[in-house]
Structures are given as structure tokens and as C-alpha cells.
Amino acid sequence: MAPVAIESPAPAFTKRDGQALEELSDAIDEVNVLKANMKNEKGLYEESEFDKSKDKTQFRQYEDACDRVKNFYKEQHTKQTVAYNLKARHEFHSKTRAEMTVWQAMEKLNTLIDESDPDTSLSQIEHLLQSAEAIRRDGKPRWMQLTGLIHDLGKLLFFFGAQGQWDVVGDTFPVGCGFDERIIYGRESFSENEDFCHEIYDSKFGIYSPGCGLDRVMLSWGHDEYLYHIAKEQSTLPDEALAMIRYHSFYPWHNAGAYHELMDDHDRDMLRAVKAFNPYDLYSKSDGIPSLEELKPYYLDLIDEYFPNKVVRW
Numbered sequence: 497m498a499p500v501a502i503e504s505p506a507p508a509f510t511k512r513d514g515q516a517l518e519e520l521s522d523a524i525d526e527v528n529v530l531k532a533n534m535k536n537e538k539g540l541y542e543e544s545e546f547d548k549s550k551d552k553t554q555f556r557q558y559e560d561a562c563d564r565v566k567n568f569y570k571e572q573h574t575k576q577t578v579a580y581n582l583k584a585r586h587e588f589h590s591k592t593r594a595e596m597t598v599w600q601a602m603e604k605l606n607t608l609i610d611e612s613d614p615d616t617s618l619s620q621i622e623h624l625l626q627s628a629e630a631i632r633r634d635g636k637p638r639w640m641q642l643t644g645l646i647h648d649l650g651k652l653l654f655f656f657g658a659q660g661q662w663d664v665v666g667d668t669f670p671v672g673c674g675f676d677e678r679i680i681y682g683r684e685s686f687s688e689n690e691d692f693c694h695e696i697y698d699s700k701f702g703i704y705s706p707g708c709g710l711d712r713v714m715l716s717w718g719h720d721e722y723l724y725h726i727a728k729e730q731s732t733l734p735d736e737a738l739a740m741i742r743y744h745s746f747y748p749w750h751n752a753g754a755y756h757e758l759m760d761d762h763d764r765d766m767l768r769a770v771k772a773f774n775p776y777d778l779y780s781k782s783d784g785i786p787s788l789e790e791l792k793p794y795y796l797d798l799i800d801e802y803f804p805n806k807v808v809r810w
């Protein structure tokens with residue numbers, strides 16, 4: 497008998513195949529998201545122009561700083577207590593201090609000369625433009641350029657009933673847990689703070705717990721924390737930008753490695769962003785002075801992009 501060719505039937509498409517296909521398409525989606533993120537990250541985390549061009553030993557030389565800076569830190573380290581910080585936050589949330597556009601805020605800030613800063617005697621508007629322009633020159637994302645432009649606008653607090661500059665400018669540090677040696681001028685500088693050697697407030701974790709996340713930690717009150725709340729509520733800036741604003745003065749953490757045991761996973765991501773931002777804040781201080789009138793149209797557009805309500809409640 498001639499053999500009969502048996503045609504094998506087309507394999508049936510089983511439920512398991514369907515699942516596998518779905519998994520594959522999810523995996524492709526994930527790869528695409530990762531690819532897109534990598535594109536952004538490259539912009540954000542790529543080294544800055546200053547990595548090659550600046551002599552970094554010229555900046556933040558606090559031991560050689562003038563008395564103005566030394567006196568500033570003695571006062572700040574004496575007066576930033578847990579009690580003061582609770583009061584400052586309460587006051588902040590209790591009212592709106594002014595209503596104006598971001599550009600008007602920059603102009604208002606212009607008369608302030610920062611007593612804590614050993615590296616610049618320029619006005620704040622010049623410092624803001626220098627930072628933003630350096631970020632722009634390096635081809636970083638537009639939201640980061642805007643972050644450079646506004647990051648110190650919280651210094652407006654000075655005009656809204658601040659007690660001096662000690663509760664507005666300068667590096668920040670946590671209150672409610674031990675003062676770390678890596679804060680400028682070390683622990684000794686806090687000897688007259690009422691929380692110094694306090695049984696709880698000056699112990700390793702104080703009122704916090706390991707890994708609790710920086711969002712739960714009270715950083716000394718000043719321009720970072722103030723602007724963070726305003727930008728969070730009134731702008732569409734991404735988390736990385738908000739972290740750059742909130743932690744840019746927290747040098748003991750982003751620069752010296754202190755307080756890392758308080759971080760959670762989100763903070764670890766944000767630390768990268770804050771570190772990427774820092775060179776533009778610090779090393780642009782010795783750049784040339786940008787022309788306000790020339791740059792104004794570019795930055796007005798940028799502000800509109802991320803602050804949908806032109807008038808900001810300060």
C-alpha cells in the first residue's frame with residue numbers, strides 16, 4: 497500500500513502561547529521605556545563642562561573665609577534648633593507672603609548679598625543666570641535649566657520677616673539628630689545650640705530612624721525648603737528638579753557623605769540628580785556676568801512652560 501502522507505495540522509495557538517506573547521510584548525515595552533530614560537539620563541548625568549575646566553580647590557575654602565562668613569555660620573549653628581524649625585514651618589504654612597511672577601521675584605531678590613557665601617559677591621539674579629546658562633550650554637534638559645534659574649529664589653524669605661540671614665541662606669543640616677562633624681566648621685560650631693548634647697536631638701538617629709527617608713527629616717529652615725514647597729505645589733517640575741531645589745545646600749549629605757543612613761531608595765536616586773546639579777551652582781560663580789536683557793525672552797518662555805499660573809503665591 498502506498499504510504500499516505502499525513503499532513504501535520506497547524507499547531508493550535510494555546511493559552512500558554514498567548515501568555516508568552518503578552519510577556520514578550522511587556523518586555524519590549526520595558527526596554528523602550530529604559531531606552532527613553534537612558535536618553536534623558538545621558539543628558540542629566542553626563543559630566544559637566546566644569547569637570548574639566550575649573551580649579552575646584554578655589555571654592556568653598558571656609559577656613560580661609562572672611563569673618564562675615566565665619567560669624568554667619570556661628571549664628572546659624574547656634575539658632576537653628578528643633579524648636580525654631582517647628583515654628584518656622586508652622587509660620588510658612590499659615591499664610592501667603594506675596595503674589596508675583598518668577599521674573600518679578602528674581603528682580604526683588606536682586607538687592608540681597610549672601611553673607612554665607614565665600615565665593616561670590618555678585619547679586620542673586622546674576623548667580624541665577626550664571627547657573628542656568630551653564631546648564632543650558634551643556635545641553636541639559638529644559639527643566640534643569642529652569643531649576644538653575646530659580647534654585648535660590650527661596651532667598652526671598654529674607655524680605656518676608658526672616659530673623660536675619662541665618663534662617664535663609666547657607667548650607668543646611670538636619671535638626672533633631674546628631675550634628676555631624678562634616679558640617680562646615682564641625683560639631684564644635686554648635687556648642688551654643690540648645691540642642692547640642694541633647695539626649696535625643698543630638699544622638700545618632702535622634703527623632704528619626706534608619707532608612708526613614710529624607711522627606712521625614714527636618715533640614716535646617718532656609719531658602720531650599722521654602723522654595724521646594726512652592727515649586728512642588730505650583731510648578732510642573734519633575735522630582736529630580738524638586739530634589740535639586742530642596743537639597744542643593746545640603747553639602748554634608750551630597751558632598752561629604754553624611755546622613756546617608758537616613759536615606760530611602762528614592763533619596764538614593766535623587767542624590768544622583770542633586771550631585772549632577774551641584775557643579776552648575778558652585779563653579780559657575782566665577783563665570784562672566786550674563787546679560788539680563790538679552791536672556792530675558794528665552795527664560796520668560798521657559799518659566800511659562802513649567803509655571804502654568806503666571807502669578808506665583810510666595
Ligand SMILES: O[C@H]1[C@H](O)[C@@H](O)[C@H](O)[C@@H](O)[C@H]1O
Pocket residue numbers: 610612613614648665666667668744745746747
Ligand atoms: O553660601 C551658599 C549659599 O547660601 C547658597 O545659596 C547655598 O545653596 C549654599 O549651600 C551656601 O553654601
Ligand SMILES: [Fe+2]
Pocket residue numbers: 647648719744745
Ligand atoms: Fe542656594
Ligand SMILES: [Fe+2]
Pocket residue numbers: 623647648777
Ligand atoms: Fe546657588
